[in-house]
Amino acid sequence: MCAHVVVAEDDEKQAELARRYLEREGHSVVVVGDGRAALDEVRRQPPELLVLDVMMPTVDGLDVCRILRRESDLPVLMLTARSTEDDLLLGLDLGADDYMTKPYSPRELVARVRTLLRRSQRNRPPDDPVLRVGALRVDPARHEVSSDGRQVDCTPGEFALLHAMAAQPGRVFTREQLLGHLHGFDRYITNRTVDVHVMNLRKKIEPNPRRPSRLITVYGVGYKLTDAGDGSDRAR
Structure with missing residues (x-):
């Protein structure tokens, strides 16, 4: 072996x-x-x-x-x-x-x-299934992300957040819940850590990072990952 x-x-x-x-x-x-x-x-x-x-x-x-x-x-x-x-x-x-x-x-x-x-x-359990949310593809077994067929390089912390949200698309995650997925990946964690990761992820997976249609802010609550099919669910 x-x-x-x-x-x-x-x-x-x-x-x-x-x-x-x-x-x-x-x-x-x-x-x-x-x-x-x-x-x-x-x-x-x-x-x-x-x-x-x-x-x-x-x-x-x-x-x-x-x-x-x-x-x-x-x-x-x-x-x-x-x-x-x-x-x-x-x-x-x-x-x-x-x-x-x-x-x-x-x-x-x-x-x-x-x-x-x-x-x-x-x-060893079976490999984690590949997660697909619209044009976004998250492969936990290979630690790979693609958006619109294009390979996306993610830091361990970014991948941890994206994986958590892709496993439950449409669910709203609070910042505190997302922080829980970062322990062990980010050496220094502050209240701004999640916001910084989200900002960087938008640059990588959004067609237009200034008008995000996939990684959405739910004001006063947190964030959610959506299928951007018709582009109607946008942050303002």
Whole structure:
């Protein structure tokens, strides 16, 4: 079973050893050296599994695991030099699927990865359906958006809002409800965050961003995504 694996490890020798053994098993491997880079890489190109060291700069592995668990069910194998029961339980409580203490055998690492991948394949639900709202197409599995047949590049936060609204077209979402979909995607969230994302999305998906016909403001309430079929449902 070959898979795309991200190894987040700041010890270069350990990272290189893990990479070599996993590639020998047939996996494609991306190595990153800190927690922030791990989050960015997982969001940029979601892997089938993350090998995650606990002690890392910028953002430690425990925080990385905590953040990712709010976003996905990505299998996580944690590595740590800590070996107490409390440390192990904390990692598992935060959502790690397995835990290895250093020093470890690279052959055991490969075996643990193989087991986790096999388990995740058995438990994986069908891919999310592609969502279509008028000329807008949102593909959660591929993290892709198109408008009028044209590919649209969205930030993770923009995609999270668009996905939420496309799943329930015509529903009015308050700003507070939309903010709830941004946790884990936007590092700094303020009351203006939703408005900024909406403004940027309109530039990307509206035929005329100055007269939006798809992403509509419902004054005093929030926003909704509509099928712009006849263009009659417009913001004033």
